[in-house]
Amino acid sequence: MKIGIVGLGLIGGSLGFDFRALGHYVLGISRRPSTCEVAQAKGAVDQASSDLSLLATADVIFICTPLEAIEATVKQLIPHIRDTTMLTDVGSVKASVVQKISPLWPRFIGGHPMAGKEATGIEVAQANLFAQKPYVLTPTANTSERVTATITALVADLDADVHQCDPAAHDRAVAWISHLPKMASAGLIAACLSEPEPALLALAQTFASSGFRDTSRVGGGNPELGWMMAKYNRQEVLRTLSAYRQAMDEVTTLIEESDWDALEALFVQTQQARAKFL
């Protein structure tokens, strides 16, 4: 199969490695010629170009740009591709993307591979990034079964853990386990920076160990991803932030009231509940 990939960053580049290894012919697009060169030199793509006409003969195209650029990219792409070409994206929000792209291109299905890293860009793209990670597809009542079946099969070949749900359910679920953690983790770093004594902040930085490293990882990750999650999933993110405020207020109240039995019960509950998310 001829697979096009628009946007050769961590996700696009990593898809390229896997699809080439599976025997597909991979055509990559990046606005920056230097990224095209790196992608080709690393072996993430067979051919790369900044010109969308490279995708004229693609069977399937993965739009791997940031969320903010998906709609414009598809509009620019349409004049260059065949009617039979199937499109999918990898954005971390689905309802707004599906709503905008479906009317533009009937052979579209939204997708979201839940595989991340702190670093971004073609330099950190790698083989097997998606193996054993959730990869969500969001067909709607209007998605053709052939598109769903083709993209599902392609994505399953990445050894990903493929799931299907409707776009709105996806957005509500990821608000809890991806977007809220990003906000909570960034807020943690921001709070630490509010320490007024520089010597104390320096001591805190020196003492930070694995607990801080893990809790702050996503908050210290890609800034672009953070504000785009919030922009494109605003309502669900605000809903989870409100629930989080209540949960943190409860923790604070228990400590203010020195109610150690209730605080321990809360930690026992979170310990038990976490296992169900892993």
Place this chain on the structure above:
Amino acid sequence: MKIGIVGLGLIGGSLGFDFRALGHYVLGISRRPSTCEVAQAKGAVDQASSDLSLLATADVIFICTPLEAIEATVKQLIPHIRDTTMLTDVGSVKASVVQKISPLWPRFIGGHPMAGKEATGIEVAQANLFAQKPYVLTPTANTSERVTATITALVADLDADVHQCDPAAHDRAVAWISHLPKMASAGLIAACLSEPEPALLALAQTFASSGFRDTSRVGGGNPELGWMMAKYNRQEVLRTLSAYRQAMDEVTTLIEESDWDALEALFVQTQQARAKFL
């Protein structure tokens, strides 16, 4: 040197492995005879007993009980040990411990190895747990130089990254990078559990990937450690929770106001700041 360890859990057992490897003779104490047997069988101690009189000839004793039990343990220990024996503890809060133990035993210095795991108990104790991790000692004006020098040398032999500071500064610093992360991470799990639709909660659990795993790790860890941090470092923990509330309110306000430039600036700041904690 004869080294006593009271409390054969993750920390006590791991200290035992390392001190034995360094050629010391390790005497272990646990209330539970079964733990004594496991510790001996695993090679974490040379001898183990539930009877504190085993420590009559110890040169140095590490109190590795939970924070809540440190004072009572020292009081029970005193009738059994020599005047020259040096004591230290491994509690994650220092001011309240140092304040209580120093009057009971002049040859005491507070300590805090910042090496954790999700799991607890002798079963997960391991060699080299402290290597390249911060190990904080908190001498005061009243701590004898000989005690400080002896314990510092012992702990440095664990390949730990040894630091000294006063107990209050320790408690303020760890509130930021250890205690607040515990509360923020547990609050995240608790907030997710507030999702009213069971099908949505199940979907969130299915989609949870590395971001949720890392951000929730400490919040899903040892419940006892959580409430004891809060109890024994109550004032500092409440101070950081208040700062955290402000930080999260700021994030929320930026999203409510759709101020994406400011939200991106905040994420850029947290991304840059995190590197200084690692």
